[in-house]
Amino acid sequence: MSTAHRIGIFFVAFSSASAWQPTANINGIVVDAKGPVAGARVGWQGQSERVVADEQGRFRLPPVASAPGSTAKRIVATKAGYRIASTQASDKPITLRLELLPKNDNADYEWIDPHTDPKKPNNCANCHAEIHREWQHSAHAKSATNPKFLSLFDGDNGKHRTWNAKAEHPDGSAVCATCHAPTMSSPKLDYDIRKAQGVAKSGVHCDYCHKVADVPTDKLGLRFGRDGMFLLRPAKGELLTFGPLDDAVRPGESFAHAPVYRESRYCASCHEGVVFGVHAYATYSEWLESPAKKAGKQCQDCHMTPTGKMTNIARGKGGIARDPRSLASHHTPGGDADMLKKSLKLKPSLTGRQVIVDVVADNVGHRVPTGFVDRHLILVVLAIDAKGAAIGLVEGPRLPASAGKWKGMPGVLYAKQLIGDKKRTPLAFWMPVFETVDTRLYPDRPDRQTLVFKNEPSHVTIQLWYRRFWQDVADARGWRDNDVLATESTIKKQ
Numbered sequence: 001m002s003t004a005h006r007i008g009i010f011f012v013a014f015s016s017a018s019a020w021q022p023t024a025n026i027n028g029i030v031v032d033a034k035g036p037v038a039g040a041r042v043g044w045q046g047q048s049e050r051v052v053a054d055e056q057g058r059f060r061l062p063p064v065a066s067a068p069g070s071t072a073k074r075i076v077a078t079k080a081g082y083r084i085a086s087t088q089a090s091d092k093p094i095t096l097r098l099e100l101l102p103k104n105d106n107a108d109y110e111w112i113d114p115h116t117d118p119k120k121p122n123n124c125a126n127c128h129a130e131i132h133r134e135w136q137h138s139a140h141a142k143s144a145t146n147p148k149f150l151s152l153f154d155g156d157n158g159k160h161r162t163w164n165a166k167a168e169h170p171d172g173s174a175v176c177a178t179c180h181a182p183t184m185s186s187p188k189l190d191y192d193i194r195k196a197q198g199v200a201k202s203g204v205h206c207d208y209c210h211k212v213a214d215v216p217t218d219k220l221g222l223r224f225g226r227d228g229m230f231l232l233r234p235a236k237g238e239l240l241t242f243g244p245l246d247d248a249v250r251p252g253e254s255f256a257h258a259p260v261y262r263e264s265r266y267c268a269s270c271h272e273g274v275v276f277g278v279h280a281y282a283t284y285s286e287w288l289e290s291p292a293k294k295a296g297k298q299c300q301d302c303h304m305t306p307t308g309k310m311t312n313i314a315r316g317k318g319g320i321a322r323d324p325r326s327l328a329s330h331h332t333p334g335g336d337a338d339m340l341k342k343s344l345k346l347k348p349s350l351t352g353r354q355v356i357v358d359v360v361a362d363n364v365g366h367r368v369p370t371g372f373v374d375r376h377l378i379l380v381v382l383a384i385d386a387k388g389a390a391i392g393l394v395e396g397p398r399l400p401a402s403a404g405k406w407k408g409m410p411g412v413l414y415a416k417q418l419i420g421d422k423k424r425t426p427l428a429f430w431m432p433v434f435e436t437v438d439t440r441l442y443p444d445r446p447d448r449q450t451l452v453f454k455n456e457p458s459h460v461t462i463q464l465w466y467r468r469f470w471q472d473v474a475d476a477r478g479w480r481d482n483d484v485l486a487t488e489s490t491i492k493k494q
């Protein structure tokens, strides 16, 4: 589904019956401080049709679509480099005044807290309750406080000597913060994320993400996190917010339409990173190579899919009714059971002593798994005889030691394995890595495995497990939720 697909035509219903109703074309002009502006896009707020202002800044807008009850009354205009302009429709010639965006980012800007607080009128959740609820359940909201992240950051306060970034790479903490706590400031420059305070504790939060003016990818992977996102924060006392809508209006605040919000590029700075020389995060570059990209699908299409339930982004706080199919969800699910099931399929067959299984990842925009480099999949093939006993493998793949409890069993590990000195693996990405062996699945490209067993099985059970962390790491920390059954299939002798 491309973004264009999501912007449906929707008729806006206003409660105020007294609104003036245009019936004929509306003529107007778009200007800035210097005079007429050519090329601005003009339309009715809440509707998707736009006209383009001519060389003299003039436009002619057809009356608002003639659906019963349709009384859209605001006209909006946008152009790159400007804030969104708006005005009430009237029967007089219309003038829309565009205001330039600030020239420079204000590095002294004070971040606004995302959470509800009636005493702080600018806090996002005061007006965007529904979006806040979605975001609060996302990994982004917990990126600075997630206990598993912190456990690998400091080895549970030094209890574990491995998978302990602070101990194993002592001057690397600032690097973790750039993506996990992008608004953290650290006067002592130690960037100990455990000490993040105030808004910075909210990790990847609303105000940070909505101050992004551009995300260039000319240094993809090398300049990442906050260093790769170009912000435009307003002067003290001013409110300025960037987003995907070209028609958002709120008195006292400026909005800027930034098309990058609906492009994968927006996510690239944090979801691509060559960290300490290791290509630890590669989701964006995997997407660049994917069939999904060819089909025009962006990260947002799969990870911010509209729920179809939200019809107003700021209900009761000045928001207007909008097409729910045009409003993204901020829950951004990733490697959870539902998402895995959407993508992973097993296609097995059994002939005599031979099992052939195709492992398929489709409806996905990158390798599987992707994201944090320790994520992996384990294919386990269990051949059972008529008495219920397991049958030995004579030909075909067996699982390596990093598969933990499944070591030596018939099956395959799909992982990006980092290998250190003395062939040591698995290895944390902040350790010296000598070699990388990548066996993960490619989107839309079935991986075929052939296994031959000692005797003819009466049935074969094939399981595909997903693990967020290596078993040794999870066991040492007592994490019991690390093994997730992504999909399973059983075939019987014909």
Ligand code: HEC
Pocket: 114, 124, 125, 128, 131, 132, 133, 135, 140, 204, 205, 206, 207, 209, 210, 243, 244, 245, 261, 262, 266, 300, 301, 304, 313, 326, 327, 328, 329, 330
């Ligand atoms: C990881 C960065 C990120 C965070 C965090 C984030 N947003 Fe967004 N937001 C986006 C992107 C990207 C879009 C555009 C998605 C699309 O249209 O496909 C968006 C869209 C929106 C929109 C336009 C309407 C819609 O839903 O499409 C609003 C309003 C909004 N965000 C408010 C918020 C608020 C409030 C929060 C915090 C509770 C928040 N955002 C947190 C990136 C973010």
Ligand code: HEC
Pocket: 112, 113, 114, 121, 122, 123, 124, 125, 126, 127, 128, 206, 207, 210, 241, 242, 243, 244, 245, 246, 247, 248, 249, 250, 255, 256, 257, 258, 313, 314, 317, 318, 319, 320, 321
């Ligand atoms: C006092 C209420 C209020 C508060 C507080 C508030 N907003 Fe909004 N916001 C609105 C209204 C009203 C709109 C426009 C709604 C419409 O046009 O339907 C809006 C629109 C937006 C948009 C859409 C802009 C676009 O062009 O895509 C974004 C993004 C957004 N807000 C983010 C935030 C963030 C982030 C915060 C906290 C830092 C925040 N808002 C705080 C009321 C508020």
Ligand code: HEC
Pocket: 139, 140, 142, 143, 144, 146, 149, 179, 180, 182, 204, 225, 226, 266, 267, 268, 269, 270, 271, 299, 300, 303, 304, 332, 333, 334, 335, 336, 371
């Ligand atoms: C400022 C950095 C930043 C930006 C921008 C960003 N992300 Fe993230 N994202 C993170 C971090 C950090 C995490 C991991 C948090 C954790 O698990 O502790 C994460 C986690 C995720 C996950 C969850 C994975 C899981 O298994 O739970 C998904 C999905 C995701 N991001 C998608 C996106 C998409 C789509 C975009 C663009 C619209 C985006 N992100 C933009 C930093 C970012």
Ligand code: HEC
Pocket: 264, 267, 271, 283, 284, 287, 292, 297, 298, 299, 300, 301, 302, 303, 333, 334, 335, 336, 339, 340, 342, 343, 363, 364, 365, 366, 367, 368, 369, 370, 371, 372, 375
């Ligand atoms: C066609 C749909 C689709 C597109 C496009 C897509 N993804 Fe995904 N993504 C999925 C599915 C399905 C999963 C679950 C399977 C998996 O973990 O790979 C997933 C998983 C993830 C995860 C979690 C990985 C883990 O196991 O922790 C992250 C992070 C992520 N995607 C980020 C992105 C980013 C960033 C982009 C854009 C560069 C993107 N995705 C594009 C469908 C998509």
Ligand code: HEC
Pocket: 139, 146, 148, 149, 150, 152, 153, 165, 172, 173, 175, 176, 177, 178, 179, 180, 224, 225, 269, 270, 271, 272, 273, 275, 281, 334, 335, 370, 371, 372, 375, 430, 468
């Ligand atoms: C380029 C940005 C970036 C940098 C730098 C970065 N991370 Fe991440 N990290 C992410 C993203 C994005 C995810 C989410 C991917 C996913 O869920 O698969 C993530 C996920 C994780 C997770 C998994 C959390 C969980 O609960 O599943 C851990 C642990 C982690 N990072 C540790 C670190 C440490 C420690 C550092 C510093 C040495 C670091 N990261 C540096 C972007 C980054």
